[in-house]
Amino acid sequence: MLKFTKTVTSLGISVLFATIATQDAHAVQAIAIAGDNTNAPNINYSGGFAGTFNLNIPNGFLRSKVGLGFAPNVKIVFSPLVGVGAAGYNFFPAAQTFNQVLGGGKFQVVNNVTGVVLLSGSFSNAILHGTNGSSSLALTLLKDSVLYNTPSPFFPGGLSPQAGSLSVEFVSTAPVSAASTGFGGFKANDGITFAVH
Numbered sequence: 001m002l003k004f005t006k007t008v009t010s011l012g013i014s015v016l017f018a019t020i021a022t023q024d025a026h027a028v029q030a031i032a033i034a035g036d037n038t039n040a041p042n043i044n045y046s047g048g049f050a051g052t053f054n055l056n057i058p059n060g061f062l063r064s065k066v067g068l069g070f071a072p073n074v075k076i077v078f079s080p081l082v083g084v085g086a087a088g089y090n091f092f093p094a095a096q097t098f099n100q101v102l103g104g105g106k107f108q109v110v111n112n113v114t115g116v117v118l119l120s121g122s123f124s125n126a127i128l129h130g131t132n133g134s135s136s137l138a139l140t141l142l143k144d145s146v147l148y149n150t151p152s153p154f155f156p157g158g159l160s161p162q163a164g165s166l167s168v169e170f171v172s173t174a175p176v177s178a179a180s181t182g183f184g185g186f187k188a189n190d191g192i193t194f195a196v197h
Helices: none
Strands: 002-008 014-020 029-036 043-045 052-064 070-078 089-092 097-102 105-111 117-123 126-131 134-141 146-148 162-176 186-196
Antiparallel strands (some): 029 186, 043 052, 070 105, 097 126, 126 134, 134 162, 146 162
């Protein structure tokens, strides 16, 4: 199990730290963390059971956890993820929490200066989850559902192909309202952890 802690630096950069607690035979190794170099919202969800989740960071950073690489100026783009509908939505009244299954997609982290793809991958379903009236949400990809498919000098030895995980924790610019009938749209900032098993 991964426990994520977000820290905001004096420059306004969100950094996500992962603490690993072994729960099964899969050892999880964080390979990189990423974030935004600006405070502008870079995530939005249109709301509802079949809303679209977009994550687009034109000016961010990527820090390798398996080497010493640091790319201070990268573009991080996720293909739009679409909610699978009402059957993929759950609201838990006692805890006031919700989760929504989104379809799969792809992502790329590209060096803005050289155009080199530092990391990319594809994944199956993702789960968007949060609490009614809270600004903190997360997008979690199921274990072993991420395929990192671009080896690069940024990661010694490359990462192709390897099953892994990915978590995006973010803070909405306003509290998100959720109920049994669905949840509202939002705009947010992010923190990303890429990991392998």
